[in-house]
Amino acid sequence: MDRRVAVIGIGTTGFRAASPEVSYREMIYEAAVKAYSDAGLAPDQIGSFIACSEDISEGTSIFDEYCPDQIGGARRPVHxxxxxxxxxxxxxxxxIQTGLFETALVECHSKVSNCIDPVEIMNYALDPIYNRPLGEHPEFIAGLEMRRYLYESKAQPKDxxxxxxxxxxxxxxxxxAAYPANLELEEIQDSPATFDPLREIDRAHHADGASVVILASADWVKKNRVKNPVWVKGMGWISEDPGLEMRPWGRSIATQKAAKMAYKQAGIRSPRSEIDFAEVDDTYSYKExxxxxxxxxFPxxxxxxxxxxxxxxxxxxxPVNVSGGCLGMGNxxxxxxxxxxxxxxxxxxxxAGVRQLKRVRQAVAQSWRGIPTTSCAVAVLSKGVNS
Amino acid sequence: MGVLEKITSNQELRSWPGEIPLENLYTMGLAGERFFRGIKDEAKLLGTRCKTCDVTYLPPRIYCQGCFEKLVNWVDLPPQGKLETFTILNQDRAGRPYKTPRILGLVRIDRSEGALIHYIQGLEPQKIRIGMKLKAQFRSSSERKGSIQDIVGFVPA
Known part of the structure; x- marks a missing residue:
């Protein structure tokens, strides 16, 4: 069995600071329609539906129940x-690699503008016995991590x-992107420190939007003569240490290990020379x-x-985060x-139109689940099967 | 497929408020009970040690995440250590500015791989250095209730 999997369709609403004129369901529906149109498929041609969500930020318990219909997955295998x-x-x-499905759809969205107090939701992710009783803003964790990272790497706040x-x-x-801007280095450096050395401007602002991606097996791609498949050549995901107290603070071990896992699958020995560009998490500037x-x-x-x-x-x-990353597109x-x-x-x-990179064949995507986690995922995506 | 219409007037935008009184009780477990009893009764820090992996856990756990064996070896740890990192907080959780900024530090406790996150007291921000030795300051025994707040903060050792 050919276990290769490719992305064959994408759709997004794009991202913006708020989205008062739509419900989250209508927003997701729009992204799904675009993805189906891009892939040239109808919902009944999807084998498995996957939605990513967190109950507390959605404001609904068992949010899983509210995922199927707007992605075409009602009465279908959804999780x-x-x-x-x-x-x-x-x-x-x-x-898809199980052989049970030839196609699968992934949906993700953000409707943070519906949250009255996202800081309190972030705070509720902290350890309730050791950390939360201090009662501070949870982004102090980014301040702690940034200082240690700068210390170990000898990078400067101006970097x-x-x-x-x-x-x-x-x-x-x-x-x-929701937050495009032409900024002078001086005005960034003048941004007030919130959790010093972290400045207000080092942090990605929240954004609303929905995206849908459709994937298919190599057999399906061949059978349907898909013109522009993008292959998922390597995947890795790691969760490190739940507690703030026992983890190292300068490095992201989860990223290191997830990357090794993905590179091994993709047969990559020298990441810097074999990868053309990267899209990585930059929820806070130093994280990039x-x-x-x-x-x-890089060392x-x-x-x-x-x-x-x-x-x-x-x-x-x-090139890194040509999209604008979370800082430019929004968190x-x-x-x-x-x-x-x-x-x-x-x-x-x-x-990619005006931001199209030249001669690119292979790239890396990396994500981090945010404060206070050490959970990261990495994927190697490639234009050609053997590139 | 596709959206035919969208709301085009602010006057027609509606939302419905919802709320939930989210309150929980968090049990401390065997390790937590013993750790906080150590703080409350004797103003001391207790860790658990895995000899196989040569790791001392603080906060203590009753199992080792490395070899996955149970941990029964409790050790007294000195209430002091090295400052690994710190941050100066200029605002509270609601985003209101602090008149006097607060300082939180992560102190790697001596003879362990663990640490505690707490306030740094008695030092001007510009005098604080990564690597400096700090010691925990406990509340008086009558004030201690068995929580992380039984520690006031860390001061120069």
């Missing part, structure tokens, strides 16, 4: 993943500012630098040098990982 969109992609690929500048500028060319190093693209401290030299800009030799909760996949698929198909 939810309480994980990031990239976990959803990996689950869909494995569903993090350069990440903000780059990604918000990349978003100028992405019609799906940390994640690039833990994806084995510790190397990502700061790369952003300083312009290497990771869209016109550089190793779309569970949908953030799918944003990374959407951009890679769009680029590898050559459909």
């Amino acid at each position: 939810s993943v309480s994980g990031d969109g990239l976990h959803g992609i990996i689950t869909a690929a494995m569903n 993090c500012a350069a990440v903000v500048q780059k990604n918000r500028a990349h978003a100028l060319k992405n019609p799906w 630098l940390q994640h690039l190093e833990d994806l084995w693209f 510790l401290g190397g990502a700061a040098k790369a952003v300083r030299s312009g290497l990771t800009r869209s016109d550089g030799k190793f 779309a909760a569970e949908a953030s990982g799918l944003q990374r996949v959407l951009e890679i698929v769009t680029q590898l198909r050559g459909e």
